[in-house]
Amino acid sequence: MRETARPTGGSARGMRNTTAMLDAALHILAETGWAGLSITATAERMGTSIRPVRSRVPDRGALVATVWRQRLESDLLEALTQILAAVSAGDAPAIAQALTGLRTNDNQHSALAETLIVARYDPAVREAVDGSLGEFVRARTTPRGRVTAPDAARASYVIQLGLGLQLASRFPRMQADLSVPLAEVAAALCRDTDPTALPTLSATHIDEFPVLAPDDPILEEVLRATLTLVSEKGYEGATVVDIAASADVTEGFVFGRYDSKRALLADALSRQQDAGWALNAAFVESVTAQTTSGITAAVLMREILKPGRDLGRDMALELLRLSWHDAAMLEETFRSMDAADTSGGTDPRFSLDSALDFGTYLLPRLAPASWTLPMDVVTVPLQLLRDGSA
Numbered sequence: 001m002r003e004t005a006r007p008t009g010g011s012a013r014g015m016r017n018t019t020a021m022l023d024a025a026l027h028i029l030a031e032t033g034w035a036g037l038s039i040t041a042t043a044e045r046m047g048t049s050i051r052p053v054r055s056r057v058p059d060r061g062a063l064v065a066t067v068w069r070q071r072l073e074s075d076l077l078e079a080l081t082q083i084l085a086a087v088s089a090g091d092a093p094a095i096a097q098a099l100t101g102l103r104t105n106d107n108q109h110s111a112l113a114e115t116l117i118v119a120r121y122d123p124a125v126r127e128a129v130d131g132s133l134g135e136f137v138r139a140r141t142t143p144r145g146r147v148t149a150p151d152a153a154r155a156s157y158v159i160q161l162g163l164g165l166q167l168a169s170r171f172p173r174m175q176a177d178l179s180v181p182l183a184e185v186a187a188a189l190c191r192d193t194d195p196t197a198l199p200t201l202s203a204t205h206i207d208e209f210p211v212l213a214p215d216d217p218i219l220e221e222v223l224r225a226t227l228t229l230v231s232e233k234g235y236e237g238a239t240v241v242d243i244a245a246s247a248d249v250t251e252g253f254v255f256g257r258y259d260s261k262r263a264l265l266a267d268a269l270s271r272q273q274d275a276g277w278a279l280n281a282a283f284v285e286s287v288t289a290q291t292t293s294g295i296t297a298a299v300l301m302r303e304i305l306k307p308g309r310d311l312g313r314d315m316a317l318e319l320l321r322l323s324w325h326d327a328a329m330l331e332e333t334f335r336s337m338d339a340a341d342t343s344g345g346t347d348p349r350f351s352l353d354s355a356l357d358f359g360t361y362l363l364p365r366l367a368p369a370s371w372t373l374p375m376d377v378v379t380v381p382l383q384l385l386r387d388g389s390a
Helices: 012-031 039-046 060-089 092-103 107-118 123-140 149-168 179-189 217-233 240-247 251-257 261-288 293-305 310-323 327-340 348-366 368-372 376-387
Strands: none
Touching: 012 039, 012 060, 012 107, 039 060, 060 092, 060 107, 060 123, 060 149, 092 149, 092 179, 107 123, 107 149, 107 310, 123 149, 123 348, 149 179, 149 348, 149 376, 179 348, 179 376, 217 240, 217 251, 217 261, 217 310, 240 251, 240 261, 261 293, 261 310, 261 327, 293 348, 293 368, 293 376, 310 327, 310 348, 348 368
16 A cells, blocks of 8 residues: 555645645755655754654655655656657657756755665655556566567666666766767667577676675675675665674674774675676676677676566665765775776766666666566667767
């Protein structure tokens, strides 16, 4: 059953309180994120007691769900509808322009980005997002009737990119001029390309976290427990008590190694990112040795989207969310990205591809069957355009 703001009558005062509650919650969500949002914080921002808020929503999950339904979902669905209409019409300039419109870094977009990630672990927010955005995405990425598999793949690709741009827009250093790479993507989406059989190589390294502390099995368990619980519950929901219990150690052991939960997570992430990038690079190299870069991109996307790989996807998304509010996490995010950027930060295509990755991490929660789509109908012509071969 969906929980939203409870009716409080049609009085002008009641409507003003509801509007003020939504305004306050949206601003808090944008500025300090999920961690800073509460019934009390919302009431304080409104300049009132908690009663007007509590009478409308029981908790912050229901509050965010209400903000989503009344302030966020319609604008996002309208924007995605506009992009998909341009794809259907084969209008490349309109595609690029519509995607550019998703790069605004204001409170509305910041709150939207926060909500998309929080939906992974809060039931009320997840139900709200899945009930609108999830239904929208599944309807457009499922081959049926006149919607062919290539059509569904193009829709999936552009939705991933659109959602990823929402997340990437929160990083000032990713505000580079993307006009050229967006024009390339738009042109690729308009190419009538037939899918091909992709290599069957499986990226098994994505199935679980790599070894993080090879010489210290106890610390290994603590680091794995940290990443697992933060992925499942979010940073605020994963306590040191839970982490210690999951690793079968005491809190004293944890705090004997780290002075805070943030320091523990930062170390776990640093180790995981370094090992993960190396394994991923090896997989990409093995696929590219057999085929083209365009096919490799489709294979890698398929492997990231596959069912049962929520752990790594969710951890990547939670790191993004934490990076918006914590300078140390922001540094860790871009340290690993910089290591993977062979252009040294000079190619805006890397920023666009990173945004696509962010959206790819979100998509399986919205459309679990998306991994079966022939993404090569976009990635192959895109690579040809980037190489100057088309």
